[in-house]
Amino acid sequence: MASLVDYQILDLVDGTxxxxxxxxxxxxxxxxxxxxxxxxxxxPSLIPKTDCERIQNHSWILDELxxxxxxxxxxxxxxxxxxxxxxxxxxQVCSRNWNMRRSDRNAYWQAAxxxxxxxxxxxxxxxxxxxxxxxxxxGNRYNAKEYTIYFFDAYHLDEMRYLGFSEYRHWVTxxxxxxxPIVHGKVPLPKSMDELLQRxxxxxxxNFNAEREGLVWKLMEDRYDPRIGRCVFKxxxxxFLLQQKD
Numbered sequence: 419m420a421s422l423v424d425y426q427i428l429d430l431v432d433g434t435x436x437x438x439x440x441x442x443x444x445x446x447x448x449x450x451x452x453x454x455x456x457x458x459x460x461x462p463s464l465i466p467k468t469d470c471e472r473i474q475n476h477s478w479i480l481d482e483l484x485x486x487x488x489x490x491x492x493x494x495x496x497x498x499x500x501x502x503x504x505x506x507x508x509x510q511v512c513s514r515n516w517n518m519r520r521s522d523r524n525a526y527w528q529a530a531x532x533x534x535x536x537x538x539x540x541x542x543x544x545x546x547x548x549x550x551x552x553x554x555x556x557g558n559r560y561n562a563k564e565y566t567i568y569f570f571d572a573y574h575l576d577e578m579r580y581l582g583f584s585e586y587r588h589w590v591t592x593x594x595x596x597x598x599p600i601v602h603g604k605v606p607l608p609k610s611m612d613e614l615l616q617r618x619x620x621x622x623x624x625n626f627n628a629e630r631e632g633l634v635w636k637l638m639e640d641r642y643d644p645r646i647g648r649c650v651f652k653x654x655x656x657x658f659l660l661q662q663k664d
Contacts, residue, residue: 446605456524457516461500467514468498470634470650473614481558483649484609487638490602491570492623493652494549495556495631499526499567502545502575509536514579526550529565538593544581547571551600551624558625570598570634580648582640599623601633612646618653629658 461467473479498514511518511525511530518526529550530536539546552558552565569590572581581589590597601623608614618632632654 440546456519456521458519459517461512461515461517462502462510463579464575465500465502465545465547467477468500468571469645470652473504473611473635473651473653476646476651477611478645479649479651480607480611480614483637483641484607486606486641487604488602488607488635489600489604489638490617490633490635492600492601492630493632493634493654494551494568494622494624495559495658496549496551496568497525497555498547499529499550500545500547501530501539501567503539503542509539511535525555525565527550528552529567532564533595534564538595543575544589545573545575546595547573548596559628560622562624567598568596580640583636583638594610598634604638607635615653615656619655620658629661631655631658 500512502510502512504510509520509530511520511524511526513526518524521527522531529552546567546569548567548569548571549564550567551560552562555562555565572586572589573579574581580586587597601620602617608617618630620630621629622628632652634650634652636650643649
């Protein structure tokens with residue numbers, strides 16, 4: 419039997435909650451056929467996905483926040499990975515979009531098990547986010563022999579916030595996790611866009627024969643702004659981009 423919505427054109431304004439009108443309770447996107455059997459479901463909704471804007475989209479930062487203390491870490495060319503502890507399900511290991519099923523053959527899980535995350539994260543209310551590198555990951559420009567995760571962020575699940583850089587650095591050291599290399603520490607930003615982009619260029623700390631992808635810049639003390647959200651941005655190396663085109 420057709421519903422009222424089938425026969426009636428609704429006069430709605432932007433922002434109207436359609437949940438009750440459409441009878442939608444929860445939407446789970448279908449798992450692609452190529453991943454069937456490899457994933458438990460979609461990326462957990464309680465954690466922000468790893469991503470940050472290019473500085474070219476937010477040049478106002480150079481005018482308004484350049485004098486604050488910033489930290490630049492190497493942007494590694496790998497695959498996004500998030501790990502967390504779930505009280506019912508235990509350790510959860512996720513790619514950018516999917517919660518990966520535990521498997522000795524899975525690169526994400528190989529890295530997680532090698533780092534002892536089952537024990538280190540047990541009962542923890544902090545999710546860790548990093549970059550998976552290793553054989554066959556983005557061409558393995560770092561010549562890594564095994565899979566591992568270099569962590570760059572930690573998200574407190576109960577407080578729904580990222581740890582500030584000092585807090586993150588304390589805990590990543592205490593947990594004995596690999597962390598993304600720091601390239602510039604506690605420095606102001608150059609006010610010139612050209613100079614900032616030039617700083618993105620250089621060799622990777624993990625492999626001096628490889629061009630680094632770029633840098634990720636974060637404030638020592640987290641700040642949020644409606645124009646960008648969390649004040650974090652990336653700069654991509656032009657030399658790296660030219661190599662990708664060759």
